[in-house]
Amino acid sequence: MARKINEELRQEKRAAICDAAKRLFAANGFNLTTISNIAKEAGVSHASVFTYFSSKEELIHSLVLEPLEESLLFYESIIREDNQPTQTLRRLIEVQMRMVVEQGTYLRLLQQVLGQPNQFPELTKALTEFGEKFVNLLEPLIRKGQELGELSEGDAKVIGWTYFAYFNGAGLIYLDLHDGLTQFTVECAMRIFGLRT
Amino acid sequence: MARKINEELRQEKRAAICDAAKRLFAANGFNLTTISNIAKEAGVSHASVFTYFSSKEELIHSLVLEPLEESLLFYESIIREDNQPTQTLRRLIEVQMRMVVEQGTYLRLLQQVLGQPNQFPELTKALTEFGEKFVNLLEPLIRKGQELGELSEGDAKVIGWTYFAYFNGAGLIYLDLHDGLTQFTVECAMRIFGLRT
Amino acid sequence: MARKINEELRQEKRAAICDAAKRLFAANGFNLTTISNIAKEAGVSHASVFTYFSSKEELIHSLVLEPLEESLLFYESIIREDNQPTQTLRRLIEVQMRMVVEQGTYLRLLQQVLGQPNQFPELTKALTEFGEKFVNLLEPLIRKGQELGELSEGDAKVIGWTYFAYFNGAGLIYLDLHDGLTQFTVECAMRIFGLRT
Amino acid sequence: MARKINEELRQEKRAAICDAAKRLFAANGFNLTTISNIAKEAGVSHASVFTYFSSKEELIHSLVLEPLEESLLFYESIIREDNQPTQTLRRLIEVQMRMVVEQGTYLRLLQQVLGQPNQFPELTKALTEFGEKFVNLLEPLIRKGQELGELSEGDAKVIGWTYFAYFNGAGLIYLDLHDGLTQFTVECAMRIFGLRT
DNA sequence: CATGAATGAGTTTTCATTCAT
DNA sequence: AATGAATGAAAACTCATTCAT
Numbered sequence: 001m002a003r004k005i006n007e008e009l010r011q012e013k014r015a016a017i018c019d020a021a022k023r024l025f026a027a028n029g030f031n032l033t034t035i036s037n038i039a040k041e042a043g044v045s046h047a048s049v050f051t052y053f054s055s056k057e058e059l060i061h062s063l064v065l066e067p068l069e070e071s072l073l074f075y076e077s078i079i080r081e082d083n084q085p086t087q088t089l090r091r092l093i094e095v096q097m098r099m100v101v102e103q104g105t106y107l108r109l110l111q112q113v114l115g116q117p118n119q120f121p122e123l124t125k126a127l128t129e130f131g132e133k134f135v136n137l138l139e140p141l142i143r144k145g146q147e148l149g150e151l152s153e154g155d156a157k158v159i160g161w162t163y164f165a166y167f168n169g170a171g172l173i174y175l176d177l178h179d180g181l182t183q184f185t186v187e188c189a190m191r192i193f194g195l196r197t
Numbered sequence: 198m199a200r201k202i203n204e205e206l207r208q209e210k211r212a213a214i215c216d217a218a219k220r221l222f223a224a225n226g227f228n229l230t231t232i233s234n235i236a237k238e239a240g241v242s243h244a245s246v247f248t249y250f251s252s253k254e255e256l257i258h259s260l261v262l263e264p265l266e267e268s269l270l271f272y273e274s275i276i277r278e279d280n281q282p283t284q285t286l287r288r289l290i291e292v293q294m295r296m297v298v299e300q301g302t303y304l305r306l307l308q309q310v311l312g313q314p315n316q317f318p319e320l321t322k323a324l325t326e327f328g329e330k331f332v333n334l335l336e337p338l339i340r341k342g343q344e345l346g347e348l349s350e351g352d353a354k355v356i357g358w359t360y361f362a363y364f365n366g367a368g369l370i371y372l373d374l375h376d377g378l379t380q381f382t383v384e385c386a387m388r389i390f391g392l393r394t
Numbered sequence: 395m396a397r398k399i400n401e402e403l404r405q406e407k408r409a410a411i412c413d414a415a416k417r418l419f420a421a422n423g424f425n426l427t428t429i430s431n432i433a434k435e436a437g438v439s440h441a442s443v444f445t446y447f448s449s450k451e452e453l454i455h456s457l458v459l460e461p462l463e464e465s466l467l468f469y470e471s472i473i474r475e476d477n478q479p480t481q482t483l484r485r486l487i488e489v490q491m492r493m494v495v496e497q498g499t500y501l502r503l504l505q506q507v508l509g510q511p512n513q514f515p516e517l518t519k520a521l522t523e524f525g526e527k528f529v530n531l532l533e534p535l536i537r538k539g540q541e542l543g544e545l546s547e548g549d550a551k552v553i554g555w556t557y558f559a560y561f562n563g564a565g566l567i568y569l570d571l572h573d574g575l576t577q578f579t580v581e582c583a584m585r586i587f588g589l590r591t
Numbered sequence: 592m593a594r595k596i597n598e599e600l601r602q603e604k605r606a607a608i609c610d611a612a613k614r615l616f617a618a619n620g621f622n623l624t625t626i627s628n629i630a631k632e633a634g635v636s637h638a639s640v641f642t643y644f645s646s647k648e649e650l651i652h653s654l655v656l657e658p659l660e661e662s663l664l665f666y667e668s669i670i671r672e673d674n675q676p677t678q679t680l681r682r683l684i685e686v687q688m689r690m691v692v693e694q695g696t697y698l699r700l701l702q703q704v705l706g707q708p709n710q711f712p713e714l715t716k717a718l719t720e721f722g723e724k725f726v727n728l729l730e731p732l733i734r735k736g737q738e739l740g741e742l743s744e745g746d747a748k749v750i751g752w753t754y755f756a757y758f759n760g761a762g763l764i765y766l767d768l769h770d771g772l773t774q775f776t777v778e779c780a781m782r783i784f785g786l787r788t
Numbered sequence: 789c790a791t792g793a794a795t796g797a798g799t800t801t802t803c804a805t806t807c808a809t
Numbered sequence: 810a811a812t813g814a815a816t817g818a819a820a821a822c823t824c825a826t827t828c829a830t
């Protein structure tokens with residue numbers, strides 16, 4: 001029983017550290033955030049952080065990779081479940097735009113990684129792979145939309161990457177914007193997929 | 198005459214330092230690049246860098262801001278000169294896509310700034326202002342295209358920002374891609390503006 | 395128990411650093427003494443010094459201020475305890491002259507502070523305040539001596555400051571002198587207070 | 592003729608540099624004052640300073656030693672000229688007290704030298720010698736005063752050094768004081784010499 | 789002679805990481 | 810397991826001095 005409780009405590013502490021790290025990395029950048037900052041914010045001792053993560057790098061790895069997998073599953077669930085491509089795409093865009101506004105924290109992390117690929121080679125690779133998987137997910141949806149005549153013709157892969165680029169750029173640009181833009185933006189993004197308007 | 202030559206030498210050295218700094222910042226990131234690295238790469242002494250730039254920060258400021266102004270003038274020249282909106286937009290996209298591939302170095306700098314706005318507050322502000330100016334440049338072009346019936350309806354400002362986001366995201370994503378994609382991408386980007394296809 | 399020992403070790407190390415710093419500052423001056431010098435002399439690592447003092451400035455602050463408070467208490471104990479002013483004054487002078495010779499190290503620190511008040515504004519202020527307190531301590535003693543007719547008339551405050559100036563100057567001048575002078579000097583200093591001879 | 596003018600210009604520039612250096616050394620200390628600071632304050636170029644003084648050290652040497660010799664001559668003129676010891680001593684004290692208040696700048700320099708003898712070994716030696724010469728000048732005057740019965744008995748040398756210590760200490764302490772104190776202080780200082788009051 | 793430019797040698801300070809308790 | 814203390818390695822920045830023009 002004591003074991004169980006200990007294990008729970010560990011998980012809570014780990015979560016606290018992750019949380020603090022995510023916030024601080026996002027706000028001040030990886031290099032300007034010290035382990036001490038994180039420890040203080042998480043309410044643990046400086047050295048304790050190293051019992052959960054063997055290095056500062058491992059910490060950001062966890063931070064970036066864990067949500068990545070989840071989000072892929074989530075996108076899959078949205079995309080696979082349904083065969084009305086136009087509506088599905090619109091829902092996906094809505095979800096992602098909301099994420100841009102609400103989850104800015106996580107996007108900042110991604111930007112830092114993508115902006116300094118030499119500092120984070122493995123993460124960069126993982127993100128590129130994520131992009132590929134995401135585009136692969138998009139592809140059949142776009143094709144189906146084209147077959148149904150709802151979407152204009154065009155190379156589904158190129159279209160997918162174009163949207164992916166847009167989505168990432170939105171993260172860079174829109175973070176501080178009021179979410180009033182969000183709605184209009186969705187329609188505008190739909191055009192990338194060739195929705196006739 | 199001696200003066201002239203001196204001044205020229207100074208400019209050359211300054212340029213060498215800028216060049217080295219840009220390359221290294223882009224490759225390894227601002228924080229992992231030391232002044233010594235830059236000095237060695239530029240073939241000058243460590244301390245010399247400080248006779249040209251009073252601090253590491255001032256260096257990146259110059260690096261980011263100087264091209265920014267030039268590029269705005271350049272975009273203006275493309276956009277203003279002509280009143281065939283669709284063609285003009287296509288040319289603009291081509292130019293910018295080529296830039297993404299060729300000038301990757303500069304874009305990496307921008308990404309680092311945008312990814313760590315707290316570390317570079319002034320630069321972030323300047324980049325936001327640049328975005329606004331760029332979108333303002335786009336707006337009348339989009340309007341005219343809509344009036345001529347070449348482009349679908351839609352809020353010109355939102356459309357402008359959407360393209361700007363796309364362009365920035367392209368910088369994040371496409372840097373390593375072969376330029377085969379470029380052509381297709383242009384057509385795809387045109388859709389953002391509402392080109393009927 | 396372990397705690398106790400740790401804390402003791404800490405205090406010992408801190409003392410070692412203070413000691414080394416005092417010696418070196420006194421010998422070579424604040425600016426020519428590097429933290430590395432101090433660390434080596436104290437037998438600790440360079441970075442360790444910063445776990446005890448957050449900066450070189452804080453180090454000299456401690457060095458100067460801590461003994462200052464003690465010494466004031468000590469002077470109070472000498473002065474307050476007794477109502478034979480002449481004897482008390484003589485004892486005070488003796489003590490201080492011995493200090494000049496024995497504690498030269500500390501006086502050198504004071505000289506450096508007083509010689510560069512712009513570099514050490516807070517310390518300078520503290521020393522000025524110390525001077526005022528010291529003179530305030532002296533004042534009633536001088537008055538009583540005058541009432542008893544043992545000391546010549548004169549503004550007690552001015553007399554106090556004159557002695558304080560003398561004492562400080564003695565630190566500047568006598569540091570290298572053999573203490574043979576000390577005795578004679580005491581008698582001579584008594585004259586400042588107006589002892590009839 | 593041109594030679595002459597050139598030479599004059601040189602002397603003026605030298606004087607400007609000395610002036611600037613004295614002010615800045617006194618205000619901010621030797622180590623915190625850079626050659627650049629001095630050059631700017633004197634209105635000459637950084638490198639020019641080195642055509643007048645071969646090093647920063649030589650600069651302070653000149654600054655300290657030149658007035659020292661003058662002042663000794665001046666004190667001699669005061670002391671030698673007259674055989675009314677008590678009056679002469681009083682005049683000397685007055686002159687020196689005025690100097691403390693008016694020439695604070697120069698005294699600050701001396702304090703810095705005396706406070707860091709290891710950094711300025713030659714200057715320290717010169718100042719010690721100055722002290723000896725000064726005391727030697729005082730000695731016969733004190734003796735004569737004692738013979739005339741105007742001053743109490745006591746070792747003339749010790750008395751001389753005591754006054755010298757007082758005078759130096761006054762420089763440390765009184766620099767910021769209003770000169771109201773000056774007058775009273777003179778009388779008080781006379782006591783060191785044994786004036787019966 | 790004056791000076792702008794260049795630089796080597798140094799110094800404080802920071803921080804991820806390790807270790808002993 | 811948790812943590813306070815210790816530290817090696819590094820980095821930005823400074824400045825007296827030298828040199829070429």
